[in-house]
Amino acid sequence: MNLVIQSPEPLGAAHVKPLIALARGSQAQPIDPYAVRILDANPAQRGDVEAYCATHALDCAFVRPRLALSDFGLVAMDMDSTLITIECIDEIADFCGLKAEVSAITEAAMRGEIKNFDESLIARVALLKGLDADALEHVYIERLRLSPGAEAMLGAAQRAGLRTLLVSGGFTFFTDRLKARLGLDFTNANTLEIVDGKLTGKVVGEIVNASVKARTLRETCEHLGIPTSRAIALGDGSNDLEMMGEAGLSVAFRAKPVVRAAADVALNHVGLDGLLRLF
Incomplete structure (x- = not known):
């Protein structure tokens, strides 16, 4: 998987090496000053990565390589x-x-x-x-x-x-x-x-x-003629969980704990445009 790390402030280089090690990744590619993509990350290391990111107010997401925004409708x-x-x-x-x-x-x-x-x-x-x-x-x-x-x-x-x-x-x-x-x-x-x-x-x-x-x-x-797997759903509260469960990609935005736990991706610190850095 790719591991995308994001920060609301410019992402310091000091975080990159420990995150590559924690994720068992191969290398890091800068996305912009606020984000980096770590290649060949092991999702089994999610717990360690999330703990590090929580400590340093970073957002992290394991995403499928070559995933494009245009894959969705x-x-x-x-x-x-x-x-x-x-x-x-x-x-x-x-x-x-x-x-x-x-x-x-x-x-x-x-x-x-x-x-x-x-x-x-x-x-x-x-x-x-x-x-x-x-x-x-x-x-x-x-x-x-x-x-x-x-x-x-x-x-x-x-x-x-x-x-x-x-x-x-x-x-x-x-x-x-x-x-x-x-x-x-x-x-x-x-x-x-x-x-x-x-x-x-x-x-x-x-x-x-x-x-x-x-x-x-x-x-x-159905109206658009696409499967629900081509939908992205963003929410923050428990009444969003069913909708998020229908979507191909669910994103918890500054959400309640029950929603963060269920979502594919949680954006706790960056803005909604953090969604774009996943692709």
């Missing part, structure tokens, strides 16, 4: 805390003084401690009842930020011919705007009910939970 992304840096529902709740309460539920759900995502979402949205819908626009303009490397990653994927899917347990108010802003091909998310300019505390229609995310990826691949 779809990149599917979670939104909150993946494509963007915030959890939108937590920021909306801040406008009615309930951010701490809602954030605690969100965090527990993403860690996999709350097994019923539908119930947790319904409970959180219910707390927003009566909030002026203008709060959504304030969150989008004032607080929503793309994750580091998001635009570079998406641009490269689009140039390589991949289609893009944003599938979220969050809300269409935000996915629709990001679709237009970033030129995304497909989106699926939850719809907040708004009556007379205020949130009713309810979600309209089917809730986009873990199984719906996975189904959306499958249906999108």
Whole structure:
């Protein structure tokens, strides 16, 4: 396998020799100032490599040699805390003084401690009842930020011919705007009910939970005429695991431990453009 090592800072040469030794690799090829590819790495050494990288705030990934971005046809992304840096529902709740309460539920759900995502979402949205819908626009303009490397990653994927899917347990108010802003091909998310300019505390229609995310990826691949093995899926929370399990390459981005453990690749320190250095 190839072993790709990445750093958010220029990668010091002092790390290369010990990593070649730990991985039982043959040689190192620089990718750019922030990354190096070690050839002929032994994936049986994953534990030692991961321990070294964790100590030095590096990201590591064992990948198949000659793997190309153009081998894939779809990149599917979670939104909150993946494509963007915030959890939108937590920021909306801040406008009615309930951010701490809602954030605690969100965090527990993403860690996999709350097994019923539908119930947790319904409970959180219910707390927003009566909030002026203008709060959504304030969150989008004032607080929503793309994750580091998001635009570079998406641009490269689009140039390589991949289609893009944003599938979220969050809300269409935000996915629709990001679709237009970033030129995304497909989106699926939850719809907040708004009556007379205020949130009713309810979600309209089917809730986009873990199984719906996975189904959306499958249906999108079917629409594109490609197998799910040609999809890349990126996520951070436990409700992304089923979708990530359907994909040919699963990437945990600054994710919860349960997601990092299940993913093919974990990017804990670098930006979303770290995906590009794997190819």
